[in-house]
Structure formats: C-alpha cells, structure tokens
Amino acid sequence: QKEVEQDPGPLSVPEGAIVSLNCxxxxxxxxxxxxxxxxxxxxxxxxxxxxSSGNKEDGRFTAQVDKSSKYISLFIRDSQPSDSATYLCAPLAAGGTSYGxxxxxQGTILTVHP
Amino acid sequence: SQTIHQWPATLVQPVGSPLSLECTVEGTSNPNLYWYRQAAGRGLQLLFYSVGIGQISSEVPQNLSASRPQDRQFILSSKKLLLSDSGFYLCAWSRLGGERSPLHFGNGTRLTVT
Incomplete structure (x- = not known):
C-alpha cells in the first residue's frame, strides 16, 4: 500500500462548479x-x-483533514478556468528526523472549462 | 522574499553523457535543500536532501549524485545518463529544521535522455 493515495483523475468540471479533491x-x-x-x-x-484535524479556509479554497479516517480533502468553490492544474496532496510527519x-x-489533474 | 532558481529549464542529452543541474536559493540562510524527480503521470519522488554544506542524504539508490558546495547551492549530477533518467527534476527548499516548514519549489528542469 502506498503511503499516500490520490485519484489521478482526470477531473473535468464546468466553470462555477464546486470541486472536491481527496487523498x-x-x-x-x-x-x-x-x-x-x-x-x-x-x-x-x-x-x-x-x-492536524479540522478545516482551513482561504478564499475559494477549503482544506479538510480527518485524521481518524486518514482522509484529506481540498474543496474549490466557484471554480475558474485558471484553476485548471494538477493538485498534489502532501502530508508531513512531525519530528526531527523528517527533515521536511x-x-x-500522484496528483489529480483538474480541468475547468468555460 | 525568498526565491529559488533552477537551470536549465529544458535539456536534451544523449545516453552516456554527463549531467549537471544547478539550483540556487536567495533570501534565506541555512535552508534544507531537496531534489525531486517527477516522471510523466506520476507523483514526485524524493532523490536527495541536504541539511547543510557537504551533507547529502540519498533516498533512492540510482545513477545520480548530489552536492552542496555552498549554503544556498545544490547540484544534481550524473557521470553517465541512462534513458530511465528522463523526467522533470525539481529543486526545493524549506526553512532550517524543516519539520514544520512547507517546501518551496523551483520551476524545474525537463530532462530528455535520447
């Protein structure tokens, strides 16, 4: 089992849609x-x-972490064509030996079409 | 503000030729430095990281080597390239310690070995 699993997509949505990306x-x-x-x-x-667990919001983006189920999500509201990109999740272990x-x-390829 | 520079942006090299990719960071001191490789349609694979001048840790045994001759300079090298060395090479930095610091990436070098 890979340490981090992410559906590579591709995911195609119309402009203005809510996008959910998961790992x-x-x-x-x-x-x-x-x-x-x-x-x-x-x-x-x-x-x-x-x-840790919980939600964080920044503009149209919301990150959500559920450590109990080891599941992380990124939501994009009012998606725009400029959001078309590959989205990569990246968890980091705490502790001195992680060295960042x-x-x-793997990354999810997202296309937002006008 | 901190910036990271990688060059060249694109490189085409024949099998068996040497390789030298350079990365420099500005605006910070004593950064942790990293080399990642991204193969087509795949996630990022950590190749090397460095926590100080002359200190290199290898994550994956391979045909490549890394060096850190100065605090903010990181070099990726090979004596003889293989076809399998083709990929997108990314340099990144994080703050000293790095345990809780996100990585910041350069714009990468796309290497094609022919």
Missing amino acids: TYSNSAFQYFMWYRQYSRKGPELLMYTY KLTFG
Missing part, C-alpha cells in the same frame, strides 16, 4: 498536511497548509 494516507505519524497546485511545465506551488521530507500523492 488517503496510511502513516499515523503525518501531522501536517499540504496541498500544492502545479501548472503544466511549472514547479508545484503551495496552496494550503494545515495542522514530503510524501506526495
């Missing part, structure tokens, strides 16, 4: 949870960063 993980040591957005031929950029090494999901 599951197996390592109980993961305490910090990040979502990255990657445009074609570019490096990933940090989108959301949350700690992220384990990435």
Whole structure:
C-alpha cells in the first residue's frame, strides 16, 4: 500500500462548479498536511497548509483533514478556468528526523472549462 | 522574499553523457535543500536532501549524485545518463529544521535522455 493515495483523475468540471479533491494516507505519524497546485511545465506551488484535524479556509479554497479516517480533502468553490492544474496532496510527519521530507500523492489533474 | 532558481529549464542529452543541474536559493540562510524527480503521470519522488554544506542524504539508490558546495547551492549530477533518467527534476527548499516548514519549489528542469 502506498503511503499516500490520490485519484489521478482526470477531473473535468464546468466553470462555477464546486470541486472536491481527496487523498488517503496510511502513516499515523503525518501531522501536517499540504496541498500544492502545479501548472503544466511549472514547479508545484503551495496552496494550503494545515495542522492536524479540522478545516482551513482561504478564499475559494477549503482544506479538510480527518485524521481518524486518514482522509484529506481540498474543496474549490466557484471554480475558474485558471484553476485548471494538477493538485498534489502532501502530508508531513512531525519530528526531527523528517527533515521536511514530503510524501506526495500522484496528483489529480483538474480541468475547468468555460 | 525568498526565491529559488533552477537551470536549465529544458535539456536534451544523449545516453552516456554527463549531467549537471544547478539550483540556487536567495533570501534565506541555512535552508534544507531537496531534489525531486517527477516522471510523466506520476507523483514526485524524493532523490536527495541536504541539511547543510557537504551533507547529502540519498533516498533512492540510482545513477545520480548530489552536492552542496555552498549554503544556498545544490547540484544534481550524473557521470553517465541512462534513458530511465528522463523526467522533470525539481529543486526545493524549506526553512532550517524543516519539520514544520512547507517546501518551496523551483520551476524545474525537463530532462530528455535520447
């Protein structure tokens, strides 16, 4: 079993739709949870960063973590064509030996069409 | 503000040729540095990380090596490239300690080995 599982999609939605992107993980040591957005031929950029369970909202984006079920989600409201990208989840284990090494999901390819 | 530079953006090399990819970070001191590789349709795989000058840890045994000759410079090398070395190489940095710090990526080098 992979440490982080993410449906690669592709996912295609109309402009204005609510998008739900999800990941599951197996390592109980993961305490910090990040979502990255990657445009074609570019490096990933940090989108959301949350700690432990709960919700975090930033504009049209909401990150949700359920540690009891090892499930993390990213919701995009009022999706725009500019949101078309690959979305990568990346949990991080706490502790000094992690050295910030992220384990990435495969990424979900999202297309928002006008 | 911090910035990370990678070059070249695109590279085509024949099998058996050497490789040198360079990454520099500006605006921060003593960063943790990372090399990731992203194969087509797959997630990011951590290759090397460094917590200080001359300190390199390898995550995956392979045909590549890394060096950190200066605090904010990270180099990925190979003496003889293989076809399987083709991919998208990404350099990233995080704050010293790194346990709770997200990674920040450069825009990558797309390497094609022919």
